[in-house]
Amino acid sequence: MADGGAQCFYCRDDLAGKRFVRNEGRPVCVRCHTKFCANTCHECHRAISVETKELTHKNRHWHEDCFRCAKCYKPLAKEPFSTKDDRILCGKCCSREDAPRCHGCYKPILPGSESMEYKGNSWHEDCFTCSNCKRPIGTQSFVSKDNDIFCSSCYDKKFAKQCFSCKKAITSGGVTYQEQPWHSHCFVCASCSKPLAGTSFTNHQDQPFCVDCYKSNVAKKCAACQNPITGFGKGINVISFEGCSWHEYCFNCKKCSLSLSNKRFVANGKEILCSDCGNK
Numbered sequence: 001m002a003d004g005g006a007q008c009f010y011c012r013d014d015l016a017g018k019r020f021v022r023n024e025g026r027p028v029c030v031r032c033h034t035k036f037c038a039n040t041c042h043e044c045h046r047a048i049s050v051e052t053k054e055l056t057h058k059n060r061h062w063h064e065d066c067f068r069c070a071k072c073y074k075p076l077a078k079e080p081f082s083t084k085d086d087r088i089l090c091g092k093c094c095s096r097e098d099a100p101r102c103h104g105c106y107k108p109i110l111p112g113s114e115s116m117e118y119k120g121n122s123w124h125e126d127c128f129t130c131s132n133c134k135r136p137i138g139t140q141s142f143v144s145k146d147n148d149i150f151c152s153s154c155y156d157k158k159f160a161k162q163c164f165s166c167k168k169a170i171t172s173g174g175v176t177y178q179e180q181p182w183h184s185h186c187f188v189c190a191s192c193s194k195p196l197a198g199t200s201f202t203n204h205q206d207q208p209f210c211v212d213c214y215k216s217n218v219a220k221k222c223a224a225c226q227n228p229i230t231g232f233g234k235g236i237n238v239i240s241f242e243g244c245s246w247h248e249y250c251f252n253c254k255k256c257s258l259s260l261s262n263k264r265f266v267a268n269g270k271e272i273l274c275s276d277c278g279n280k
Contacts (some may be wrong), residue, residue, distance in 0.1 A: 008020065008032050009023070009027060009028050011029060015029060020033075034232075035051045041066050043062055043068070050088075050161065051055050055067045055075075055077060068087050071087075076090060081094075082100050090121065100122045102115075103122060105124065105127050107124070109123075129155075130142070130154050131148040132154035132157075133154050137149065142155075157269075160180070161174070165182055166175075166186050168183070170182075175197050178206070184197040190204075190208060196210060199216075204218045214228075216228070220238075221222060222246050225247065228243055241267070254268075254277075255277040256276070258277075266278030
């Protein structure tokens with residue numbers, strides 16, 4: 001503004017032909033206005049001259065060049081902005097401020113980015129990793145143990161029992177034989193490879209056999225009936241004499257068929273006789 005005959009209210013300089021402003025109706029030269037009347041920039045704390053552009057928001061004032069995002073310092077004079085805790089923020093930084101923090105890297109998880117949630121915590125998808133192999137879990141199944149997260153493969157290798165036969169992890173089920181863990185499909189007959197889990201079997205020289213294979217391939221034959229002595233069913237007791245074996249119920253006098261179990265007997269060649277028949 002220029003006015004002939006006016007004087008600056010503060011310095012009394014003649015304002016004729018000069019630029020000045022009115023403050024509360026009083027003429028003030030530009031220099032005195034900057035010194036006594038101008039608003040102070042909220043950012044740099046210097047007076048905002050009438051010769052520069054001033055921005056105002058909620059009774060605070062800025063030079064145009066000082067009106068920037070409090071975090072990334074992006075100029076905001078011509079950009080949309082938000083306020084948070086009296087700070088001026090650009091849209092991107094405001095989103096970061098409000099975004100949940102990743103439980104892995106502690107950086108914000110921005111809207112629209114891939115993330116995982118587990119037990120009330122959030123992760124970037126790439127930060128939700130196995131504690132052992134460090135690979136992202138993604139859509140795989142996982143197991144939590146002592147506040148650590150493991151992919152199924154690493155958990156099995158690290159914590160699951162190892163099959164005595166194939167040395168691989170037993171993830172479910174399984175059987176125990178001679179205090180060793182086995183997969184059900186690995187616990188098989190040593191002769192025919194028939195699965196033995198849930199069936200009757202017997203042991204010979206630390207190897208498991210199904211009943212049929214034990215009878216035909218391993219068990220001794222009864223000297224009387226020639227059937228295998230398996231230890232199953234009737235007559236589980238075995239009587240042995242001079243390299244021969246009998247079912248207990250087959251160990252009878254050759255002549256009178258008297259049971260000789262727990263009795264005195266006489267050997268007559270290959271024949272076993274009771275005392276009475278042996279003395280005749």
